[in-house]
Amino acid sequence: KAGVTQTPRYLIKTRGQQVTLSCSPISGHRSVSWYQQTPGQGLQFLFEYFSETQRNKGNFPGRFSGRQFSNSRSEMNVSTLELGDSALYLCASSLGSLAGPPTGELFFGEGSRLTVL
Amino acid sequence: GQQLNQSPQSMFIQEGEDVSMNCTSSSIFNTWLWYKQDPGEGPVLLIALYKAGELTSNGRLTAQFGITRKDSFLNISASIPSDVGIYFCAGQNYGGSQGNLIFGKGTKLSVKP
Numbered sequence: 001k002a003g004v005t006q007t008p009r010y011l012i013k014t015r016g017q018q019v020t021l022s023c024s025p026i027s028g029h030r031s032v033s034w035y036q037q038t039p040g041q042g043l044q045f046l047f048e049y050f051s052e053t054q055r056n057k058g059n060f061p062g063r064f065s066g067r068q069f070s071n072s073r074s075e076m077n078v079s080t081l082e083l084g085d086s087a088l089y090l091c092a093s094s095l096g097s098l099a100g101p102p103t104g105e106l107f108f109g110e111g112s113r114l115t116v117l
Numbered sequence: 118g119q120q121l122n123q124s125p126q127s128m129f130i131q132e133g134e135d136v137s138m139n140c141t142s143s144s145i146f147n148t149w150l151w152y153k154q155d156p157g158e159g160p161v162l163l164i165a166l167y168k169a170g171e172l173t174s175n176g177r178l179t180a181q182f183g184i185t186r187k188d189s190f191l192n193i194s195a196s197i198p199s200d201v202g203i204y205f206c207a208g209q210n211y212g213g214s215q216g217n218l219i220f221g222k223g224t225k226l227s228v229k230p
Contacts, residue, residue, distance in 0.1 A: 004159070033217070033218075035220075042220055042221070042222045042223065043160075043205065043207075043218075043220035044220075045218060045219075048217060058217060092159070104148045104150045104165060104207060104209040104218050105162055105165050106160075106218070107162075108152075108159030108160050108161070109159050110157065111158075111159055
């Protein structure tokens with residue numbers, strides 16, 4: 001079955017602009033998580049969505065937001081871009097469960113590499 | 118917040134050698150996971166551990182969930198060139214508003230020149 005698809009793969013923006021990244025999870029997966037990966041900080045959790053609801057949020061400013069649609073596809077948005085937002089943004093999906101905790105067994109996409117100039 | 122110390126940061130391997138890496142934390146986790154990331158790709162899950170003391174293998178890979186729940190290690194036996202990449206440990210707690218993964222900074226495996 002198709003894996004996690006992220007678009008766009010690469011993009012360049014300038015400071016102050018905003019960006020929207022898209023993620024299509026594996027068919028049947030209802031949980032979508034977003035992570036930011038930088039050489040200095042490594043992989044940092046942004047947020048997790050399940051059934052269109054944000055279940056968890058990491059320690060990122062309010063400029064970082066996301067949403068999930070009824071078909072489980074997710075988008076994340078970063079407003080008022082700063083140079084430090086340059087990173088690889090990874091989306092990961094998992095089956096998820098209403099009753100149980102979020103599983104750590106994540107399936108990652110190839111990422112969207114954002115460069116802010 | 119919780120942090121994971123992963124070591125070594127990098128290592129060189131020669132084909133056929135065994136490789137060991139580990140991860141420690143100042144706080145406990147309910148789940149430990151090991152991922153591998155190849156250049157230009159997202160991390161791929163190698164092994165998931167759910168119980169303190171658990172030892173799990175996946176082919177030439179073996180990982181253990183430390184008894185104290187504050188550490189985990191990964192061994193790769195008889196390394197081959199395709200083992201090159203970055204290996205990440207990750208810990209997870211759940212309950213309340215938690216559930217996200219905390220990742221180590223990674224161990225980069227390269228081929229010995």
